[in-house]
Amino acid sequence: MADIRMMREPLLPPEPPPRRHLLSISDLARGDVERLFATARSFEQSLEREVKKLPTLRGRTVVTLFFESSTRTSSSFELAAKRLSADTMSIKAAGSAVDKGESLRDTALTLAAYDPDVIVIRHPHIGAPNLVAACSGASVVNAGDGKHQHPTQALLDLYTIQRALGRLEGVHVAIVGDALHSRVARSLVQALALVGARTTVVGPPALVPAGIEALGCETTFDIEAIAGADVVYVLRMQRERMDAGAAFVPSLREYTTRWGITPERLRPGQVLMHPGPMNRGVEVDPRAADDPRSLVQAQVRAGLVVRMAVLYDLLTTGPVPVESAVREEVA
Amino acid sequence: MLVSNSRRRENVLVKGARVLDPVAGMDTVLDVRIDCGVIAALGSDLDSNEHHVLEGSRFVLAPGFVDPHVHLRTPGREDEETIASGTAAAAAGGYCAILAMPNTDPVVDSAAVLSALVDAARTDAVVRVGFLAAISVGQEGERLTEMADLADAGAVAFSDDGLPVASAGLLRRALQYAVITGRKLALHCEEPTLSRGGQMHEGRVSAELGFAGYPALAESVMIERDLALAAHERRPVHLLHLSAATSVEALRRWRELGVDATAEVTPHHLCLTDDAVRSLDPNLKMNPPLRSVADRIALLEALRDGTIGAIATDHAPHAREEKDVPFEAAPFGVTGLETAFAALYTNLVEPGLIPLETLLQRLSDGPARSYGLEPPRVAVGERANLVLLDTETTWKVREDAFRSRSANSWLLGQTLRGRVAATVADGRVVFEESLVG
Numbered sequence: 216m217a218d219i220r221m222m223r224e225p226l227l228p229p230e231p232p233p234r235r236h237l238l239s240i241s242d243l244a245r246g247d248v249e250r251l252f253a254t255a256r257s258f259e260q261s262l263e264r265e266v267k268k269l270p271t272l273r274g275r276t277v278v279t280l281f282f283e284s285s286t287r288t289s290s291s292f293e294l295a296a297k298r299l300s301a302d303t304m305s306i307k308a309a310g311s312a313v314d315k316g317e318s319l320r321d322t323a324l325t326l327a328a329y330d331p332d333v334i335v336i337r338h339p340h341i342g343a344p345n346l347v348a349a350c351s352g353a354s355v356v357n358a359g360d361g362k363h364q365h366p367t368q369a370l371l372d373l374y375t376i377q378r379a380l381g382r383l384e385g386v387h388v389a390i391v392g393d394a395l396h397s398r399v400a401r402s403l404v405q406a407l408a409l410v411g412a413r414t415t416v417v418g419p420p421a422l423v424p425a426g427i428e429a430l431g432c433e434t435t436f437d438i439e440a441i442a443g444a445d446v447v448y449v450l451r452m453q454r455e456r457m458d459a460g461a462a463f464v465p466s467l468r469e470y471t472t473r474w475g476i477t478p479e480r481l482r483p484g485q486v487l488m489h490p491g492p493m494n495r496g497v498e499v500d501p502r503a504a505d506d507p508r509s510l511v512q513a514q515v516r517a518g519l520v521v522r523m524a525v526l527y528d529l530l531t532t533g534p535v536p537v538e539s540a541v542r543e544e545v546a
Numbered sequence: 547m548l549v550s551n552s553r554r555r556e557n558v559l560v561k562g563a564r565v566l567d568p569v570a571g572m573d574t575v576l577d578v579r580i581d582c583g584v585i586a587a588l589g590s591d592l593d594s595n596e597h598h599v600l601e602g603s604r605f606v607l608a609p610g611f612v613d614p615h616v617h618l619r620t621p622g623r624e625d626e627e628t629i630a631s632g633t634a635a636a637a638a639g640g641y642c643a644i645l646a647m648p649n650t651d652p653v654v655d656s657a658a659v660l661s662a663l664v665d666a667a668r669t670d671a672v673v674r675v676g677f678l679a680a681i682s683v684g685q686e687g688e689r690l691t692e693m694a695d696l697a698d699a700g701a702v703a704f705s706d707d708g709l710p711v712a713s714a715g716l717l718r719r720a721l722q723y724a725v726i727t728g729r730k731l732a733l734h735c736e737e738p739t740l741s742r743g744g745q746m747h748e749g750r751v752s753a754e755l756g757f758a759g760y761p762a763l764a765e766s767v768m769i770e771r772d773l774a775l776a777a778h779e780r781r782p783v784h785l786l787h788l789s790a791a792t793s794v795e796a797l798r799r800w801r802e803l804g805v806d807a808t809a810e811v812t813p814h815h816l817c818l819t820d821d822a823v824r825s826l827d828p829n830l831k832m833n834p835p836l837r838s839v840a841d842r843i844a845l846l847e848a849l850r851d852g853t854i855g856a857i858a859t860d861h862a863p864h865a866r867e868e869k870d871v872p873f874e875a876a877p878f879g880v881t882g883l884e885t886a887f888a889a890l891y892t893n894l895v896e897p898g899l900i901p902l903e904t905l906l907q908r909l910s911d912g913p914a915r916s917y918g919l920e921p922p923r924v925a926v927g928e929r930a931n932l933v934l935l936d937t938e939t940t941w942k943v944r945e946d947a948f949r950s951r952s953a954n955s956w957l958l959g960q961t962l963r964g965r966v967a968a969t970v971a972d973g974r975v976v977f978e979e980s981l982v983g
Contacts, residue, residue, distance in 0.1 A: 320870055340872035341756055342826035361874060362756030401756055426753030460742065 555583025563602025583973020
């Protein structure tokens, strides 16, 4: 009963809303982040109810198109769409026409023929979501393109930090590890800069790309630099980086000794984050991963509500109905 | 040995053009009369007789362009370019002669393959084509090609372009053997362990976008090695498509030490920087990649002062389906024959970065000299190799207007000033722009 709202505006034929995408953090202004978080907060409250499904996107179609393996991101988007009552369709590269040599453009055009409202895409190549956005009528959400961007990950990380620390402005985040190969690092550095947080990227010389400072961060090779941070954000360290000819670091063992996050390296009051999947014993000590200071589970939960908010935001143009209720909380 | 299908020698009168031959120091409004393909008279109010008249007033008449670096994709990828389409594109770009690279399928590494190409060019080539042959068999960097046989079969020079000669030992042997062939080596300088996997220039933009970097160092380290080898063996070399400030610096330093090295630069490296890659347009992906502002400035400086004597398009056609993919999945290379002059006039001459005279010399005399070819001249008694240039009209680069079979141009949709009105190659009008539109 309480959810019934009065229409205050005259009933006019609706204008088709401009098609919007979330391809990169650079698509967002600070106000967009605040609006998304207010929406996410309201969805978070709705998930505390016994019946968790909302009718908001009934009749809408959300396609997830994953050209790379993913557990949490694809399941998170799919559940987010289902919680909002959207129809979902999941396409994985393995077993699809892509295996038969179909080009990305043709795959996108084929899907576009079904008129989906949203296409969520993950692809190993930078800019693949832009290509899909250019040739389909859907709103496109980038769920990770190569080493470029993973904007919903950055948003859920910000949301997690805000829920844990109560603020974003002035928070100091140390991002530790392989920033060179990390779309998470690039998106997160940009997102943190957008909301006025401070970021230090820490890692071995060959894995901290010269020039990343331009996105709004400091860099250092010294692991001691994490001492001053409120948040220690650990990046996944991949074995391929030690391949012959690559040699970004001499060995995983040496990496773990120098840059691995142990409970001893965390100071009291710091929180630990990781985008997953974790390599326990490599970039993060299992004791640190399971420490109460770890926010990894909170990140996964935040992923669901933030992705619900993103889908909702792309497909609606009106004000968020619950915004006023939570405005004070996120201010 | 340059060949074309030219048999006819035409009678042409170019009326009232501003005749600009920078090497001869000529800059006057004149009529130029061509009798049977040979420049017969320069003067005022020349009688047209029965000659084909090219109206030149408002236009600049200059020595025809020479492109020392073209990929004709033949044999093997005739869907992307053929000798006929590539030379027609060259004619439309003002070129009277081009040199074709040997990285085809099969590679031009035997006299048989080369002879077949030369024969094909005699019937198909609209402007004169010279073919380079590979330095190593299959461009695999293992064994030398039969360079003397290839030279006899018509190889203009030798190159493994597209790939570096990774082995210093093999390059040294090739330089030594060049005494026998009398042909120059043209070197693609790239240290493969430094460029490995690189998609674009390593710098601020690659750090931001996440692309694997291809540092300027990968080029300049190899230039240092190759020029050290050339110095030791006392052989001349030509350096292909320079992209970096450190490469220019190395070239200057080795030249002062007496190395006989010529060099070329592409229009895209002169006009663009890595910042352009932010668009993620696969038509901005080439090897070597677009580099920093400082690199571009150094290239312009080197072009102005003559350290780099030649402009080369590195015209690299690719099929649409190959480029219609994300940046990382796309092959390296962009086309350039039909847009080079307009791109350079618009981006360099109009803003005052280089004088028109310098541009014309670097498009014609410079590249010809790099390979010891006869430079085109506007002079009585010379075979007519001329380009008539309209420096006022603007035009829009359209995919459907290319003579090339491929349209992977970084200039698509852009409006440029300066166009080729007509090209006379080897005594014949091979291109004439309709004056309408």
